[in-house]
Amino acid sequence: MIECFENRVQTNRDPFVIGIYFGNQKPNNLDFLQDFVNEVRLLERDGVLYQGTAISVALSAVVCDAPARAFIRSSKGHTGFFSCHKCQQKGVTYQGRMTFPESDAPARSPARLDSETFDELNDDQHFNGFSPFTLLSVGMVTQFPHDYMHVVCLGVVRKLLYFWMRKPLHTRIGTAVIKEVSAELLKYHSYLPTEFNRKPRALSDFERWKATELRSFLLYTGPACLKGRVPTSIYDNFILLSVAMTILLSVNLVENKADYAHSLLMAFVNHCSKLYGREYIGYNMHALLHLSEETKKYGVLDNISCFPFENFLGQLKKMIRKPNKPLEQVIRRLSERQLKSNVYLRMESNLTMEHVSGPVPPELSVVRQFRRMTVQTFIIQVSTSNSCVELSGGKIVVVENIIVDNTGEAYVVFRAFQKVCSLYQYPLPSSEVGIYHLSALTSQLHYTLAANIKRKYVLLPIKDGFAGLPMLHQ
Numbered sequence: 161m162i163e164c165f166e167n168r169v170q171t172n173r174d175p176f177v178i179g180i181y182f183g184n185q186k187p188n189n190l191d192f193l194q195d196f197v198n199e200v201r202l203l204e205r206d207g208v209l210y211q212g213t214a215i216s217v218a219l220s221a222v223v224c225d226a227p228a229r230a231f232i233r234s235s236k237g238h239t240g241f242f243s244c245h246k247c248q249q250k251g252v253t254y255q256g257r258m259t260f261p262e263s264d265a266p267a268r269s270p271a272r273l274d275s276e277t278f279d280e281l282n283d284d285q286h287f288n289g290f291s292p293f294t295l296l297s298v299g300m301v302t303q304f305p306h307d308y309m310h311v312v313c314l315g316v317v318r319k320l321l322y323f324w325m326r327k328p329l330h331t332r333i334g335t336a337v338i339k340e341v342s343a344e345l346l347k348y349h350s351y352l353p354t355e356f357n358r359k360p361r362a363l364s365d366f367e368r369w370k371a372t373e374l375r376s377f378l379l380y381t382g383p384a385c386l387k388g389r390v391p392t393s394i395y396d397n398f399i400l401l402s403v404a405m406t407i408l409l410s411v412n413l414v415e416n417k418a419d420y421a422h423s424l425l426m427a428f429v430n431h432c433s434k435l436y437g438r439e440y441i442g443y444n445m446h447a448l449l450h451l452s453e454e455t456k457k458y459g460v461l462d463n464i465s466c467f468p469f470e471n472f473l474g475q476l477k478k479m480i481r482k483p484n485k486p487l488e489q490v491i492r493r494l495s496e497r498q499l500k501s502n503v504y505l506r507m508e509s510n511l512t513m514e515h516v517s518g519p520v521p522p523e524l525s526v527v528r529q530f531r532r533m534t535v536q537t538f539i540i541q542v543s544t545s546n547s548c549v550e551l552s553g554g555k556i557v558v559v560e561n562i563i564v565d566n567t568g569e570a571y572v573v574f575r576a577f578q579k580v581c582s583l584y585q586y587p588l589p590s591s592e593v594g595i596y597h598l599s600a601l602t603s604q605l606h607y608t609l610a611a612n613i614k615r616k617y618v619l620l621p622i623k624d625g626f627a628g629l630p631m632l633h634q
Protein backbone atom coordinates (compact mmCIF):
# COMPACT_ATOMS: atom_id res chain seq x y z
CA MET A 161 0.00 0.00 0.00
CA ILE A 162 1.30 3.49 -0.80
CA GLU A 163 -0.05 6.57 0.88
CA CYS A 164 0.41 9.96 -0.66
CA PHE A 165 -0.26 13.38 0.79
CA GLU A 166 -2.05 15.56 -1.64
CA ASN A 167 -3.59 18.97 -1.66
CA ARG A 168 -7.38 19.11 -2.24
CA VAL A 169 -6.64 21.19 -5.34
CA GLN A 170 -4.46 18.58 -6.89
CA THR A 171 -1.49 19.99 -8.72
CA ASN A 172 0.73 16.92 -8.61
CA ARG A 173 -1.03 13.58 -8.87
CA ASP A 174 2.09 11.45 -9.24
CA PRO A 175 2.36 8.97 -6.36
CA PHE A 176 5.65 8.78 -4.52
CA VAL A 177 6.94 6.24 -2.10
CA ILE A 178 6.96 6.99 1.61
CA GLY A 179 7.27 3.38 2.75
CA ILE A 180 7.52 -0.09 1.23
CA TYR A 181 7.11 -3.37 3.07
CA PHE A 182 7.51 -6.92 1.88
CA GLY A 183 6.76 -10.39 3.16
CA ASN A 184 5.48 -13.77 2.06
CA GLN A 185 1.86 -12.92 2.77
CA LYS A 186 -0.43 -10.01 3.49
CA PRO A 187 0.01 -8.59 7.00
CA ASN A 188 -2.31 -10.07 9.64
CA ASN A 189 -2.29 -7.00 11.87
CA LEU A 190 -1.98 -3.22 11.52
CA ASP A 191 1.41 -2.83 13.24
CA PHE A 192 2.98 -1.80 9.93
CA LEU A 193 0.87 1.40 10.01
CA GLN A 194 2.30 2.59 13.31
CA ASP A 195 5.25 4.60 11.88
CA PHE A 196 2.95 6.18 9.33
CA VAL A 197 0.35 7.17 11.91
CA ASN A 198 2.99 8.56 14.31
CA GLU A 199 4.47 10.69 11.55
CA VAL A 200 1.10 11.99 10.36
CA ARG A 201 0.22 12.97 13.94
CA LEU A 202 3.40 15.06 14.11
CA LEU A 203 2.69 16.60 10.71
CA GLU A 204 -0.91 17.39 11.68
CA ARG A 205 0.33 19.15 14.81
CA ASP A 206 3.45 20.95 13.51
CA GLY A 207 3.11 21.02 9.71
CA VAL A 208 6.34 21.32 7.71
CA LEU A 209 8.72 24.23 7.30
CA TYR A 210 9.59 24.75 3.63
CA GLN A 211 11.97 27.56 2.64
CA GLY A 212 11.04 29.49 5.75
CA THR A 213 7.26 29.09 5.27
CA ALA A 214 5.17 26.96 7.63
CA ILE A 215 2.86 24.68 5.63
CA SER A 216 0.03 22.84 7.35
CA VAL A 217 -0.45 19.18 6.46
CA ALA A 218 -3.69 17.18 6.50
CA LEU A 219 -4.59 13.76 5.21
CA SER A 220 -7.04 14.29 2.34
CA ALA A 221 -8.25 10.77 1.58
CA VAL A 222 -7.31 7.14 2.08
CA VAL A 223 -7.81 5.39 -1.24
CA CYS A 224 -7.88 1.60 -1.52
CA ASP A 225 -10.03 -1.35 -2.57
CA ALA A 226 -12.82 -2.76 -0.38
CA PRO A 227 -10.84 -5.58 1.35
CA ALA A 228 -7.90 -3.25 2.14
CA ARG A 229 -10.27 -0.54 3.38
CA ALA A 230 -12.09 -2.96 5.68
CA PHE A 231 -8.71 -4.20 6.97
CA ILE A 232 -7.19 -0.81 7.83
CA ARG A 233 -10.48 0.60 9.20
CA SER A 234 -10.97 -2.61 11.24
CA SER A 235 -14.48 -2.94 9.85
CA LYS A 236 -16.59 -5.75 8.39
CA GLY A 237 -15.52 -7.16 5.02
CA HIS A 238 -17.63 -6.52 1.93
CA THR A 239 -19.57 -9.77 2.35
CA GLY A 240 -20.73 -8.80 5.86
CA PHE A 241 -24.27 -7.69 6.75
CA PHE A 242 -23.17 -4.18 7.84
CA SER A 243 -20.23 -3.85 5.46
CA CYS A 244 -21.20 -0.60 3.74
CA HIS A 245 -19.03 2.09 5.32
CA LYS A 246 -21.17 4.89 3.89
CA CYS A 247 -24.66 3.90 5.04
CA GLN A 248 -26.37 1.83 7.71
CA GLN A 249 -28.08 -0.66 5.40
CA LYS A 250 -28.20 -4.24 6.60
CA GLY A 251 -27.44 -6.65 3.79
CA VAL A 252 -29.90 -9.40 2.83
CA THR A 253 -28.82 -12.90 1.88
CA TYR A 254 -30.59 -13.86 -1.35
CA GLN A 255 -29.87 -17.01 -3.35
CA GLY A 256 -26.68 -17.52 -1.37
CA ARG A 257 -25.32 -14.01 -2.04
CA MET A 258 -25.04 -10.92 0.13
CA THR A 259 -27.25 -8.26 -1.47
CA PHE A 260 -28.04 -4.63 -0.66
CA PRO A 261 -31.54 -4.00 -2.05
CA GLU A 262 -32.21 -0.59 -0.42
CA SER A 263 -31.18 2.62 -2.11
CA ASP A 264 -32.03 5.12 0.63
CA ALA A 265 -30.63 3.74 3.89
CA PRO A 266 -29.57 6.44 6.41
CA ALA A 267 -25.98 7.63 5.95
CA ARG A 268 -23.33 6.84 8.52
CA SER A 269 -22.14 9.91 10.38
CA PRO A 270 -18.54 11.04 9.84
CA ALA A 271 -17.30 9.05 12.87
CA ARG A 272 -14.09 10.66 13.96
CA LEU A 273 -12.44 10.74 17.33
CA ASP A 274 -12.92 14.44 17.97
CA SER A 275 -16.55 14.60 16.86
CA GLU A 276 -19.82 14.12 18.67
CA THR A 277 -20.36 10.90 16.77
CA PHE A 278 -17.56 9.00 18.47
CA ASP A 279 -20.16 6.50 19.67
CA GLU A 280 -20.44 5.21 16.13
CA LEU A 281 -16.89 3.85 16.40
CA ASN A 282 -18.31 1.54 19.05
CA ASP A 283 -20.80 0.11 16.54
CA ASP A 284 -19.59 -3.47 16.67
CA GLN A 285 -21.94 -4.48 13.86
CA HIS A 286 -19.69 -2.48 11.53
CA PHE A 287 -16.32 -2.12 13.30
CA ASN A 288 -14.27 -5.13 14.40
CA GLY A 289 -11.95 -3.28 16.72
CA PHE A 290 -9.39 -0.50 16.93
CA SER A 291 -8.05 1.20 13.80
CA PRO A 292 -4.92 3.38 14.13
CA PHE A 293 -6.58 5.85 11.74
CA THR A 294 -8.92 6.86 14.56
CA LEU A 295 -5.88 8.54 16.17
CA LEU A 296 -5.72 10.98 13.24
CA SER A 297 -7.93 13.88 12.21
CA VAL A 298 -9.51 11.78 9.50
CA GLY A 299 -13.20 11.05 8.92
CA MET A 300 -13.61 7.29 9.10
CA VAL A 301 -16.59 7.58 6.70
CA THR A 302 -16.04 10.70 4.62
CA GLN A 303 -12.28 10.41 4.05
CA PHE A 304 -12.33 6.78 2.93
CA PRO A 305 -13.94 7.34 -0.48
CA HIS A 306 -15.07 4.63 -2.86
CA ASP A 307 -12.62 4.12 -5.71
CA TYR A 308 -14.19 3.86 -9.16
CA MET A 309 -11.37 1.72 -10.56
CA HIS A 310 -12.36 -1.18 -8.30
CA VAL A 311 -16.09 -0.47 -7.84
CA VAL A 312 -16.99 0.43 -11.42
CA CYS A 313 -14.31 -0.83 -13.83
CA LEU A 314 -13.17 -4.08 -12.21
CA GLY A 315 -16.49 -4.53 -10.39
CA VAL A 316 -19.62 -3.52 -12.26
CA VAL A 317 -18.36 -3.27 -15.87
CA ARG A 318 -16.71 -6.70 -15.71
CA LYS A 319 -19.92 -8.05 -14.18
CA LEU A 320 -21.97 -6.66 -17.08
CA LEU A 321 -19.67 -8.45 -19.54
CA TYR A 322 -20.17 -11.60 -17.49
CA PHE A 323 -23.96 -11.18 -17.78
CA TRP A 324 -23.66 -10.88 -21.57
CA MET A 325 -21.18 -13.72 -22.08
CA ARG A 326 -21.90 -16.25 -19.33
CA LYS A 327 -25.15 -16.02 -17.34
CA PRO A 328 -28.01 -15.51 -16.77
CA LEU A 329 -29.08 -17.29 -19.96
CA HIS A 330 -31.72 -14.74 -20.95
CA THR A 331 -29.20 -11.87 -21.18
CA ARG A 332 -26.48 -13.68 -23.18
CA ILE A 333 -25.86 -11.82 -26.41
CA GLY A 334 -24.93 -14.79 -28.63
CA THR A 335 -21.83 -15.83 -30.55
CA ALA A 336 -22.53 -13.84 -33.71
CA VAL A 337 -22.90 -10.57 -31.77
CA ILE A 338 -19.78 -11.31 -29.72
CA LYS A 339 -17.81 -11.76 -32.95
CA GLU A 340 -19.23 -8.60 -34.48
CA VAL A 341 -18.55 -6.44 -31.40
CA SER A 342 -15.05 -7.94 -31.06
CA ALA A 343 -14.27 -7.10 -34.70
CA GLU A 344 -15.29 -3.49 -34.02
CA LEU A 345 -13.10 -3.34 -30.91
CA LEU A 346 -10.10 -4.64 -32.86
CA LYS A 347 -10.80 -2.08 -35.59
CA TYR A 348 -10.43 0.68 -32.99
CA HIS A 349 -6.73 -0.24 -32.45
CA SER A 350 -5.45 2.46 -34.75
CA TYR A 351 -7.96 5.05 -33.53
CA LEU A 352 -7.26 5.11 -29.80
CA PRO A 353 -5.03 8.04 -28.76
CA THR A 354 -1.49 7.80 -27.39
CA GLU A 355 -2.79 8.28 -23.83
CA PHE A 356 -4.40 4.80 -23.94
CA ASN A 357 -1.70 2.40 -22.84
CA ARG A 358 -3.69 -0.71 -23.79
CA LYS A 359 -5.39 -1.40 -27.09
CA PRO A 360 -8.82 -3.12 -27.13
CA ARG A 361 -9.03 -6.92 -27.05
CA ALA A 362 -11.82 -9.23 -28.20
CA LEU A 363 -14.87 -9.63 -25.94
CA SER A 364 -14.05 -13.31 -25.48
CA ASP A 365 -10.94 -12.20 -23.53
CA PHE A 366 -12.99 -10.08 -21.10
CA GLU A 367 -11.94 -12.07 -18.02
CA ARG A 368 -8.34 -10.97 -18.66
CA TRP A 369 -9.15 -7.32 -19.40
CA LYS A 370 -7.26 -4.94 -17.11
CA ALA A 371 -8.94 -2.02 -15.30
CA THR A 372 -7.84 0.46 -18.00
CA GLU A 373 -9.41 -1.72 -20.72
CA LEU A 374 -12.68 -1.91 -18.79
CA ARG A 375 -12.60 1.89 -18.35
CA SER A 376 -12.02 2.38 -22.09
CA PHE A 377 -14.96 0.11 -22.82
CA LEU A 378 -17.26 1.97 -20.41
CA LEU A 379 -16.39 5.51 -21.48
CA TYR A 380 -15.35 5.27 -25.14
CA THR A 381 -15.50 2.04 -27.12
CA GLY A 382 -18.59 0.41 -25.54
CA PRO A 383 -21.11 3.15 -26.45
CA ALA A 384 -19.83 3.04 -30.06
CA CYS A 385 -19.43 -0.70 -30.71
CA LEU A 386 -22.55 -1.93 -28.86
CA LYS A 387 -24.94 0.51 -30.54
CA GLY A 388 -27.38 -1.35 -32.78
CA ARG A 389 -25.75 -4.70 -32.00
CA VAL A 390 -27.07 -5.67 -28.56
CA PRO A 391 -30.74 -5.58 -27.44
CA THR A 392 -32.00 -2.07 -26.58
CA SER A 393 -32.66 -3.03 -22.94
CA ILE A 394 -29.00 -4.02 -22.51
CA TYR A 395 -27.65 -1.02 -24.42
CA ASP A 396 -29.82 1.51 -22.58
CA ASN A 397 -28.90 0.00 -19.21
CA PHE A 398 -25.16 0.16 -20.10
CA ILE A 399 -25.51 3.76 -21.29
CA LEU A 400 -27.05 4.80 -17.94
CA LEU A 401 -23.79 3.77 -16.27
CA SER A 402 -21.65 5.22 -19.06
CA VAL A 403 -23.33 8.64 -18.94
CA ALA A 404 -23.28 8.78 -15.13
CA MET A 405 -19.55 8.01 -15.09
CA THR A 406 -18.89 10.48 -17.92
CA ILE A 407 -20.45 13.16 -15.72
CA LEU A 408 -18.62 12.15 -12.55
CA LEU A 409 -15.29 12.16 -14.43
CA SER A 410 -15.82 15.44 -16.32
CA VAL A 411 -14.39 18.58 -14.76
CA ASN A 412 -16.92 20.73 -16.64
CA LEU A 413 -20.00 18.61 -15.74
CA VAL A 414 -19.49 17.22 -12.27
CA GLU A 415 -20.41 20.31 -10.29
CA ASN A 416 -23.81 20.92 -11.87
CA LYS A 417 -24.80 17.39 -12.84
CA ALA A 418 -23.64 15.21 -9.91
CA ASP A 419 -27.23 14.86 -8.62
CA TYR A 420 -28.44 13.92 -12.10
CA ALA A 421 -25.64 11.33 -12.31
CA HIS A 422 -26.86 9.93 -8.99
CA SER A 423 -30.39 9.56 -10.38
CA LEU A 424 -28.94 7.70 -13.40
CA LEU A 425 -27.02 5.34 -11.11
CA MET A 426 -30.20 4.71 -9.07
CA ALA A 427 -32.01 3.85 -12.31
CA PHE A 428 -29.09 1.68 -13.45
CA VAL A 429 -29.07 -0.40 -10.26
CA ASN A 430 -32.87 -0.70 -10.36
CA HIS A 431 -32.79 -1.84 -14.01
CA CYS A 432 -29.96 -4.29 -13.28
CA SER A 433 -32.06 -5.88 -10.57
CA LYS A 434 -34.92 -6.42 -13.07
CA LEU A 435 -32.76 -7.28 -16.09
CA TYR A 436 -30.14 -9.58 -14.55
CA GLY A 437 -31.63 -10.56 -11.17
CA ARG A 438 -31.74 -9.05 -7.66
CA GLU A 439 -29.14 -11.56 -6.47
CA TYR A 440 -26.54 -9.49 -8.36
CA ILE A 441 -27.14 -6.27 -6.40
CA GLY A 442 -24.10 -6.86 -4.24
CA TYR A 443 -21.48 -4.60 -2.68
CA ASN A 444 -20.13 -2.98 -5.87
CA MET A 445 -23.57 -2.32 -7.37
CA HIS A 446 -24.63 -0.76 -4.07
CA ALA A 447 -21.42 1.33 -3.87
CA LEU A 448 -22.47 3.07 -7.12
CA LEU A 449 -25.14 4.84 -5.07
CA HIS A 450 -22.44 6.56 -3.00
CA LEU A 451 -20.21 7.74 -5.88
CA SER A 452 -21.81 11.09 -6.68
CA GLU A 453 -21.53 12.05 -2.99
CA GLU A 454 -17.75 11.59 -3.21
CA THR A 455 -17.52 14.16 -6.00
CA LYS A 456 -19.07 16.84 -3.77
CA LYS A 457 -16.07 16.56 -1.45
CA TYR A 458 -13.29 15.66 -3.88
CA GLY A 459 -14.35 16.80 -7.37
CA VAL A 460 -14.03 14.38 -10.29
CA LEU A 461 -13.61 10.73 -9.33
CA ASP A 462 -10.13 10.63 -10.88
CA ASN A 463 -8.96 12.76 -7.93
CA ILE A 464 -9.56 9.79 -5.60
CA SER A 465 -9.02 6.81 -7.89
CA CYS A 466 -6.54 3.96 -7.52
CA PHE A 467 -5.47 4.23 -11.19
CA PRO A 468 -2.27 6.26 -10.59
CA PHE A 469 -1.37 4.05 -7.61
CA GLU A 470 -1.96 0.78 -9.50
CA ASN A 471 0.07 2.08 -12.41
CA PHE A 472 2.88 3.04 -10.03
CA LEU A 473 2.73 -0.34 -8.26
CA GLY A 474 3.10 -2.01 -11.68
CA GLN A 475 6.24 0.06 -12.28
CA LEU A 476 7.62 -0.92 -8.85
CA LYS A 477 7.03 -4.62 -9.58
CA LYS A 478 8.96 -4.35 -12.85
CA MET A 479 11.92 -2.95 -10.92
CA ILE A 480 12.42 -6.31 -9.20
CA ARG A 481 14.51 -8.45 -11.56
CA LYS A 482 15.74 -11.18 -9.20
CA PRO A 483 14.24 -12.77 -6.07
CA ASN A 484 16.74 -11.71 -3.40
CA LYS A 485 16.88 -8.24 -1.78
CA PRO A 486 13.71 -6.89 -3.45
CA LEU A 487 13.58 -3.66 -1.43
CA GLU A 488 17.18 -2.74 -2.26
CA GLN A 489 16.47 -3.27 -5.97
CA VAL A 490 13.41 -1.00 -5.90
CA ILE A 491 15.17 1.81 -4.03
CA ARG A 492 18.14 1.68 -6.44
CA ARG A 493 15.86 1.83 -9.52
CA LEU A 494 13.82 4.70 -8.01
CA SER A 495 16.99 6.73 -7.43
CA GLU A 496 18.14 6.10 -11.01
CA ARG A 497 14.73 7.11 -12.34
CA GLN A 498 14.72 10.34 -10.36
CA LEU A 499 18.03 11.36 -12.00
CA LYS A 500 16.71 10.48 -15.49
CA SER A 501 13.42 12.35 -15.02
CA ASN A 502 15.29 15.53 -14.05
CA VAL A 503 17.29 15.34 -17.29
CA TYR A 504 14.13 14.62 -19.30
CA LEU A 505 12.23 17.57 -17.86
CA ARG A 506 14.98 19.93 -18.90
CA MET A 507 14.82 18.63 -22.49
CA GLU A 508 11.03 18.53 -22.81
CA SER A 509 9.46 20.89 -25.31
CA ASN A 510 5.84 21.78 -25.98
CA LEU A 511 6.19 21.56 -29.78
CA THR A 512 7.98 18.67 -31.52
CA MET A 513 8.22 16.79 -34.85
CA GLU A 514 9.10 19.85 -36.94
CA HIS A 515 8.38 19.61 -40.69
CA VAL A 516 7.96 21.77 -43.80
CA SER A 517 5.14 20.06 -45.68
CA GLY A 518 2.03 22.09 -44.71
CA PRO A 519 -0.87 22.64 -45.14
CA VAL A 520 -0.50 26.36 -44.49
CA PRO A 521 -3.26 29.02 -44.75
CA PRO A 522 -2.05 31.96 -46.91
CA GLU A 523 -2.96 34.53 -44.25
CA LEU A 524 -0.40 33.22 -41.73
CA SER A 525 3.26 34.33 -41.73
CA VAL A 526 4.65 30.90 -41.02
CA VAL A 527 8.00 30.59 -39.33
CA ARG A 528 7.98 26.94 -38.22
CA GLN A 529 5.63 23.95 -38.57
CA PHE A 530 5.21 21.04 -36.18
CA ARG A 531 3.26 17.77 -36.12
CA ARG A 532 3.03 17.36 -32.36
CA MET A 533 2.28 19.51 -29.34
CA THR A 534 1.54 18.97 -25.67
CA VAL A 535 -1.55 20.76 -24.35
CA GLN A 536 -2.30 20.56 -20.63
CA THR A 537 -1.88 16.83 -19.93
CA PHE A 538 -2.50 15.47 -23.43
CA ILE A 539 -0.74 15.20 -26.78
CA ILE A 540 -2.10 16.61 -30.03
CA GLN A 541 -0.54 15.08 -33.10
CA VAL A 542 -1.33 15.27 -36.81
CA SER A 543 -2.37 11.59 -37.07
CA THR A 544 -5.57 9.56 -37.20
CA SER A 545 -5.78 8.92 -33.48
CA ASN A 546 -4.50 12.11 -31.84
CA SER A 547 -5.82 15.00 -33.90
CA CYS A 548 -9.44 15.44 -32.82
CA VAL A 549 -10.08 18.26 -30.33
CA GLU A 550 -12.84 20.50 -29.06
CA LEU A 551 -12.19 24.23 -29.42
CA SER A 552 -13.45 26.92 -27.06
CA GLY A 553 -17.00 27.49 -28.26
CA GLY A 554 -17.67 23.77 -28.69
CA LYS A 555 -16.61 23.10 -32.29
CA ILE A 556 -15.17 19.58 -32.83
CA VAL A 557 -12.29 19.69 -35.32
CA VAL A 558 -9.44 17.63 -36.75
CA VAL A 559 -6.00 19.27 -36.51
CA GLU A 560 -4.05 19.19 -39.81
CA ASN A 561 -0.98 21.26 -38.88
CA ILE A 562 0.62 23.19 -36.02
CA ILE A 563 2.22 26.50 -36.90
CA VAL A 564 4.29 29.17 -35.16
CA ASP A 565 4.07 32.61 -36.83
CA ASN A 566 6.54 35.51 -36.87
CA THR A 567 5.18 36.86 -33.56
CA GLY A 568 5.96 33.54 -31.83
CA GLU A 569 2.26 32.66 -31.49
CA ALA A 570 1.24 28.99 -31.97
CA TYR A 571 -1.76 28.17 -34.20
CA VAL A 572 -3.54 24.99 -35.20
CA VAL A 573 -4.79 24.50 -38.76
CA PHE A 574 -7.94 22.37 -38.79
CA ARG A 575 -10.96 21.02 -40.61
CA ALA A 576 -14.35 20.93 -38.85
CA PHE A 577 -17.20 18.40 -38.87
CA GLN A 578 -20.25 19.87 -40.56
CA LYS A 579 -22.77 17.33 -39.21
CA VAL A 580 -22.78 17.09 -35.44
CA CYS A 581 -25.61 15.26 -33.63
CA SER A 582 -26.15 13.05 -30.59
CA LEU A 583 -24.76 9.50 -30.66
CA TYR A 584 -27.71 8.32 -28.56
CA GLN A 585 -30.91 9.86 -27.15
CA TYR A 586 -31.47 7.84 -23.95
CA PRO A 587 -31.34 8.85 -21.09
CA LEU A 588 -30.61 12.28 -22.61
CA PRO A 589 -29.37 13.54 -25.98
CA SER A 590 -25.69 12.60 -25.67
CA SER A 591 -24.62 15.99 -27.01
CA GLU A 592 -25.50 17.34 -23.54
CA VAL A 593 -22.52 15.45 -22.14
CA GLY A 594 -20.30 16.21 -25.15
CA ILE A 595 -20.75 12.87 -26.96
CA TYR A 596 -21.52 13.13 -30.68
CA HIS A 597 -22.13 11.37 -33.96
CA LEU A 598 -19.82 13.32 -36.31
CA SER A 599 -19.71 13.30 -40.11
CA ALA A 600 -19.04 15.42 -43.21
CA LEU A 601 -15.58 16.76 -42.48
CA THR A 602 -15.28 20.01 -44.42
CA SER A 603 -12.56 20.26 -47.10
CA GLN A 604 -11.90 23.89 -46.21
CA LEU A 605 -8.99 24.66 -43.87
CA HIS A 606 -9.35 27.05 -40.93
CA TYR A 607 -6.96 28.11 -38.22
CA THR A 608 -7.11 29.36 -34.63
CA LEU A 609 -4.77 30.02 -31.73
CA ALA A 610 -3.54 26.78 -30.14
CA ALA A 611 -4.61 28.32 -26.82
CA ASN A 612 -8.23 27.83 -28.00
CA ILE A 613 -7.97 24.04 -27.70
CA LYS A 614 -10.26 23.02 -24.86
CA ARG A 615 -9.86 19.23 -24.70
CA LYS A 616 -8.94 16.17 -26.71
CA TYR A 617 -11.50 13.85 -28.31
CA VAL A 618 -11.51 10.14 -29.05
CA LEU A 619 -12.73 9.55 -32.61
CA LEU A 620 -14.02 6.05 -33.42
CA PRO A 621 -15.35 4.94 -36.84
CA ILE A 622 -19.04 3.95 -36.83
CA LYS A 623 -21.74 3.63 -39.48
CA ASP A 624 -22.01 6.88 -41.49
CA GLY A 625 -19.23 8.73 -39.68
CA PHE A 626 -17.53 8.78 -36.32
CA ALA A 627 -18.40 8.61 -32.64
CA GLY A 628 -16.71 11.56 -30.91
CA LEU A 629 -16.21 11.20 -27.15
CA PRO A 630 -14.32 13.61 -24.86
CA MET A 631 -11.16 12.17 -23.35
CA LEU A 632 -11.82 12.15 -19.62
CA HIS A 633 -9.14 10.11 -17.91
CA GLN A 634 -5.96 11.85 -16.91
Ligand SMILES: [Zn+2]
Binds near residue numbers: 244245446
Ligand atom coordinates in the same frame (compact mmCIF):
# COMPACT_ATOMS: atom_id res chain seq x y z
ZN1 LIG B 1 -24.32 2.09 1.54
